Amino acid sequence: MMKSIKVNTTGFLFLIFSLLTTEIFSQQIFATRTIDYTEQQLQGLFLGALATLSEDRIPLAYRSRVAGEPKLKCPTFLLLEVKRNLDLFSPDQQSILKQIFIRPQLPLHYVNATGQFKIHYATSGRDSVSSVDNDSTGTPDFVEEVAASLERSSQMAVNLGYRQPPDDAGVDGPEYDVYIQSLGSGVYGETFAEEEVTATVRNDFRSYIRIDNDFN
Structure with missing residues (x-):
C-alpha cells in the first residue's frame, strides 16, 4: 500500500540553505589547491x-x-x-x-525582513516560481519561505562560529543575493564564488547563491 507523504516545504528549504549558507560562511572553503587533471x-x-x-x-x-x-x-x-x-x-x-x-537576470526581487538577503525571482517563463500566495502579500509563498529559511540557516551558521560572508561590492544592492532559477534535473542549488577579497589574510571570496525553482 502506497503512503502519501506531505513534505514540510519550509523545513525542506531550511535543510538546503543550511548547506548552502554554511558554504558561504566558511572562510576556508575556497582555499587554493592544485590538481593535475x-x-x-x-x-x-x-x-x-x-x-x-x-x-x-x-x-x-x-x-x-x-x-x-x-x-x-x-x-x-x-x-x-x-x-x-x-x-x-x-x-x-x-x-x-x-x-x-x-549572474542571472531576473525581473523581480524580495528583500527579507532583516535586509540581509535579496531573493531574485520570476513569475513567468522557464524560471518562474509557483504563484501561490496564500497570505495575499503580493509575494509568492515560495519566495517568502526561501527568505525565512535563509534567515534561520544563516543564524545557525553564525551560532556555529562562522564569520559573516564578505559583501559583494554592491552588486544588485548591499544585500546577499540569491537567484531562483530552473536548474538541472536533481540539482537543488549552488554557491558561486566570485572575486577574492584581498583586503583580508583569509581565503575570503564574494559570492552568491543560485537555487532551483521547484526542486524537481
Missing part, C-alpha cells in the same frame, strides 16, 4: 558543469551526453574546480562555461 577528468568536469543547467540551456550538441551524467544536489565544489581550471578547457568549452558563471 587528465583529459578524461576535465571532460567529466565540463559535463558535470553543464548538468547544473536546465536542459533547454544546454547546447544541443551536448544534451545526450549530459543526460547520462550523475547529478549532484549541490555542485558548488564541482563548479569551483571548473572555475579554477578554466584555462585547461578548449576555447569552445571555455566560452560555454563562462556563461554559467554570469
Whole structure:
C-alpha cells in the first residue's frame, strides 16, 4: 500500500540553505589547491558543469551526453574546480562555461525582513516560481519561505562560529543575493564564488547563491 507523504516545504528549504549558507560562511572553503587533471577528468568536469543547467540551456550538441551524467544536489565544489581550471578547457568549452558563471537576470526581487538577503525571482517563463500566495502579500509563498529559511540557516551558521560572508561590492544592492532559477534535473542549488577579497589574510571570496525553482 502506497503512503502519501506531505513534505514540510519550509523545513525542506531550511535543510538546503543550511548547506548552502554554511558554504558561504566558511572562510576556508575556497582555499587554493592544485590538481593535475587528465583529459578524461576535465571532460567529466565540463559535463558535470553543464548538468547544473536546465536542459533547454544546454547546447544541443551536448544534451545526450549530459543526460547520462550523475547529478549532484549541490555542485558548488564541482563548479569551483571548473572555475579554477578554466584555462585547461578548449576555447569552445571555455566560452560555454563562462556563461554559467554570469549572474542571472531576473525581473523581480524580495528583500527579507532583516535586509540581509535579496531573493531574485520570476513569475513567468522557464524560471518562474509557483504563484501561490496564500497570505495575499503580493509575494509568492515560495519566495517568502526561501527568505525565512535563509534567515534561520544563516543564524545557525553564525551560532556555529562562522564569520559573516564578505559583501559583494554592491552588486544588485548591499544585500546577499540569491537567484531562483530552473536548474538541472536533481540539482537543488549552488554557491558561486566570485572575486577574492584581498583586503583580508583569509581565503575570503564574494559570492552568491543560485537555487532551483521547484526542486524537481
